[in-house]
Amino acid sequence: MITRNPWLLMLGSFTLALVLMLLPLPPPLAPLRPPLVMLVLAYWVLEAPERAGLGLAFFMGVITDLAIGTVLGESALRMVVLAFLLDRFRPRFNFWPVWQQVLAIGALLVNDRIVAAIVHVATHAAPIPWMYWSAAAVGALLWIPLFTLLDTLHQGRR
Amino acid sequence: MSSYAGPSAPRPESVAETLRLLAFLAAAIALITLDHRGGWLRAWRNQAELAVQPLWMVAGLPGRMGEQMRNDAVSRSQLVEDNAVLRNALLVSGARVARLQAAQAENERLRALLGAAQRERLDVQLAPIFDIDLDPTRQRLILDAGSNQGVHVGQVVIDAGGVLGQVIETKPRTSTVLLLTDPDHALPVEVVRTGMRAIVYGRGDHMSVANVPRSADLKVGDVLQTSGLGGRFPPGFPVGTIGKLRLDDSRAFLEGTLVPAAQINRGREVLLLRSLPTPTAPAPAKLPAGPTPAMGAPR
Numbered sequence: 001m002i003t004r005n006p007w008l009l010m011l012g013s014f015t016l017a018l019v020l021m022l023l024p025l026p027p028p029l030a031p032l033r034p035p036l037v038m039l040v041l042a043y044w045v046l047e048a049p050e051r052a053g054l055g056l057a058f059f060m061g062v063i064t065d066l067a068i069g070t071v072l073g074e075s076a077l078r079m080v081v082l083a084f085l086l087d088r089f090r091p092r093f094n095f096w097p098v099w100q101q102v103l104a105i106g107a108l109l110v111n112d113r114i115v116a117a118i119v120h121v122a123t124h125a126a127p128i129p130w131m132y133w134s135a136a137a138v139g140a141l142l143w144i145p146l147f148t149l150l151d152t153l154h155q156g157r158r
Numbered sequence: 159m160s161s162y163a164g165p166s167a168p169r170p171e172s173v174a175e176t177l178r179l180l181a182f183l184a185a186a187i188a189l190i191t192l193d194h195r196g197g198w199l200r201a202w203r204n205q206a207e208l209a210v211q212p213l214w215m216v217a218g219l220p221g222r223m224g225e226q227m228r229n230d231a232v233s234r235s236q237l238v239e240d241n242a243v244l245r246n247a248l249l250v251s252g253a254r255v256a257r258l259q260a261a262q263a264e265n266e267r268l269r270a271l272l273g274a275a276q277r278e279r280l281d282v283q284l285a286p287i288f289d290i291d292l293d294p295t296r297q298r299l300i301l302d303a304g305s306n307q308g309v310h311v312g313q314v315v316i317d318a319g320g321v322l323g324q325v326i327e328t329k330p331r332t333s334t335v336l337l338l339t340d341p342d343h344a345l346p347v348e349v350v351r352t353g354m355r356a357i358v359y360g361r362g363d364h365m366s367v368a369n370v371p372r373s374a375d376l377k378v379g380d381v382l383q384t385s386g387l388g389g390r391f392p393p394g395f396p397v398g399t400i401g402k403l404r405l406d407d408s409r410a411f412l413e414g415t416l417v418p419a420a421q422i423n424r425g426r427e428v429l430l431l432r433s434l435p436t437p438t439a440p441a442p443a444k445l446p447a448g449p450t451p452a453m454g455a456p457r
Contacts (some may be wrong), residue, residue, distance in 0.1 A: 069292040073186045073193060078185040124341075127362075
């Protein structure tokens with residue numbers, strides 16, 4: 001069973017998220033693509049803090065940069081910020097009602113967009129089109145199904 | 159301890175965590191700086207991208223399978239229809255090519271009279287595009303052909319319409335194309351109608367020709383083609399048509415938005431020019447000697 005080993009599940013979830021980030025979407029839908037790698041990272045930071053910390057966030061960020069062709073370090077910066085903020089909330093997060101969790105994830109993703117915009121300004125890159133901010137909302141809505149899925153695979157083995 | 163101790167001293171582990179955060183942030187910013195400025199990381203990045211190639215392959219699969227299924231599922235009547243359309247197109251292009259060949263022969267004769275060297279023939283290689291989405295703010299393409307297939311850095315990428323970009327990285331199985339629309343790209347062009355030279359800059363999702371004097375003879379609808387200056391792009395390939403013209407922020411120069419001649423966004427295959435006109439000019443200080451020996455020769 002693949003879920004026997006939590007490391008395998010982690011690797012599998014990140015790989016799948018990366019592939020889905022690269023999958024071609026029809027141009028009108030492309031701005032709605034949620035930051036899946038970030039959501040998966042959020043799950044592991046919340047549920048397995050002993051394995052998923054800033055180091056993993058940094059590593060996954062560099063891999064994402066390599067895969068989707070951004071400036072090396074951009075996603076790493078964004079993921080480290082996300083992991084750090086989420087780690088601060090972790091003790092409280094699990095006690096929040098679902099809608100509050102969704103709002104929190106949405107706020108983190110909007111914050112992530114702001115960090116990305118700052119990086120883009122600093123490196124004189126083309127600004128992110130406005131439509132792409134809606135990906136944060138899609139990502140927040142996706143949080144519940146993704147959390148349920150990963151949690152079933154992760155906890156179900158016990 | 160009292161029940162309310164006021165703003166307590168931060169716990170040591172939280173200090174350690176903050177320090178770790180600062181260390182990782184510094185590392186990320188260092189990476190951004192190194193990759194953005196000077197590209198000192200280029201060799202390393204090239205190596206590391208080999209590791210994510212399997213991801214590209216997997217992500218490109220659905221696109222390829224979809225195409226396969228479309229090909230399999232296409233009906234007979236549609237094939238017949240396509241066949242008729244293509245046959246007509248072939249006839250028309252055949253006639254055009256015949257006329258062009260006559261013109262080329264004449265051109266070569268005249269060049270020989272002038273004592274100029276022959277232009278090299280166009281030699282192209284077809285390369286499929288990996289159908290994957292990269293970061294939307296960077297205009298890159300991944301090709302499913304790499305150094306094993308003879309692709310090398312600096313090769314010009316075109317499609318049936320015109321210039322698309324140039325190869326900036328090659329790996330054994332894939333290569334990366336910088337599109338004309340990338341903000342890092344600039345391309346020397348000339349206006350077909352007047353011969354005026356200009357530079358076309360990538361603007362993210364479109365191209366524009368900037369810093370044209372107000373008095374210049376440039377109109378909406380003018381066609382721009384590569385001028386060949388700089389030695390990287392051969393002259394005479396269509397780049398785009400001026401779609402909009404306006405004054406730039408200084409109100410002293412014109413800025414034109416281009417409608418690209420190539421299908422930048424969609425298409426499944428591109429052509430790579432095999433023969434570079436000359437070994438590319440190494441130093442930018444070199445005089446704007448032409449890309450072909452012809453322009454260096456007395457005219």
